[in-house]
Amino acid sequence: MRSRLLNGSRAMVIASAHGLAPFIDRLALRSVLSPGEQDALLALPFDAITIGARRNVTRLGEISSHASFVATGLVGRFGQTASGQRQLTGIHLSGDMADLLSVVRPTGVGALLALTETTILRVPHRALRAAAAQFPAIAEAFWRHCAVDTATLMQWLLNIGRGDAVGRLGHLMCEMAMRFGGEREYRLQFDLPLTQEQLADATGITPVHVNRSLRRLRELKLMTICRKRVDIHDWDGLVSLSGFDPDYLALDIGNRPKVRLLSA
């Protein structure tokens, strides 16, 4: 725990000097990186762009040559049916490398949409590949970062395939509470600047029914959303209603030994 805190504050200090420091911090949450490996990551080139709310970061079907790190803001990954209906397949908070998967799969994994005004640091695939090739532990950390994303996708699939509307929304809110909170904590209040239409796209229901389901959650005295701010009144109740189990987020690594596998 203590080393985590030190590590965290160190990253904060670096952050002012280098935008990708939070990325290293995120990776270090689940993988061990030596100082040399961290330096290699800090040496990654990038350029920063700002994207307005409701604008695409990457387009559907586009072949990308960069990965997009979310420095500030909120980004959604989505797929789309032929008729134009959208389904969010993930939500990326600041500190996430949104499409690290594109390094090995440059196409066909959905598009990215800025859900709020967002600052993106674009890191060339070429540079990420080089770092992964030189340091097996970096390749492993990248792979594991994607693995957490995959585990989250499975959980979403379970949630959407087998939950009712109220449960789906509750589960999403539990996940957001954990992820906004960071390691081993969860937040009962947080800003979630999503419209009800976007919540509908995330949970696979209609905007109107999102509204009714949020009212239901209010009536059950579990949580409220007021002016884009989420207020969870009964965490245990919400967890129980939605069948939430935070294991898949791999956020509780603090009390387990972190693993370093690929070192020769």
Added chain:
Amino acid sequence: MRSRLLNGSRAMVIASAHGLAPFIDRLALRSVLSPGEQDALLALPFDAITIGARRNVTRLGEISSHASFVATGLVGRFGQTASGQRQLTGIHLSGDMADLLSVVRPTGVGALLALTETTILRVPHRALRAAAAQFPAIAEAFWRHCAVDTATLMQWLLNIGRGDAVGRLGHLMCEMAMRFGGEREYRLQFDLPLTQEQLADATGITPVHVNRSLRRLRELKLMTICRKRVDIHDWDGLVSLSGFDPDYLALDIGNRPKVRLLSA
């Protein structure tokens, strides 16, 4: 194309001598592996086990120390709600490494269920890690293998989140047709030894409604399932109905240059 065929038949020859040769063949579909790297993969230790239909390969929440290669049979990955409802999050055909993800994420990614009698080759994580650490291209191939799985999960999420029952089943059948066919081909007839209850778990609907939806597909003269055998009568119609686009499966690599990224 030609080299692919040669490669394929070469793997077939080896297959009789080494059970993991089809795994290399599968990886080589999307990644470039040198003879030395292929040898390293062939040197992986494993032990074979046979598992009866409807029995678990791995259990929910279990920490695994092996990855499970499907030599013969059919394996489903699933998650489960507190009330015991299941949702399949993937179907693995023979030739798939079912839980390669567990190498970097030994827990929390669902359980594996043998859908038919299945032969599993269990490969120790330790050996897979060592191979990935020694050969960056192997790490990359593993990562990419997981990436295709992830892309498939996103497609399932879109399908289940935004499709109706008939479309969900049609989409699943299109995917199976492509995957049973292999590279750049699809099969209009194939055996799919799943019960309607398992199809329900895969598509997020109820068994009864699977039955009605299959009848609907029959009435539309798109496809029939008779005695566990799928017969697609109108491929274009089924593709159109379900909004199927095979891009996400990354099976059409034959006409693109394969990529080799992580080589230093």
Added chain:
DNA sequence: CGAATCATTGAATGGGCTCAAGGGACGTGG
């Protein structure tokens, strides 16, 4: 202050679910 977007609510419709019963297919044992 006006315009656009978003949230909220009602009424009617419909897709999928639940409950329930009957019919096949298949394996097992007599």
Added chain:
DNA sequence: CCACGTCCCTTGAGCCCATTCAATGATTCG
């Protein structure tokens, strides 16, 4: 070879959750 039990498939009836269509308030922003 047939009888029997067990799954599994099939179909019906009624209900309910979620959708659709539509209208009215609330917010936000230029």
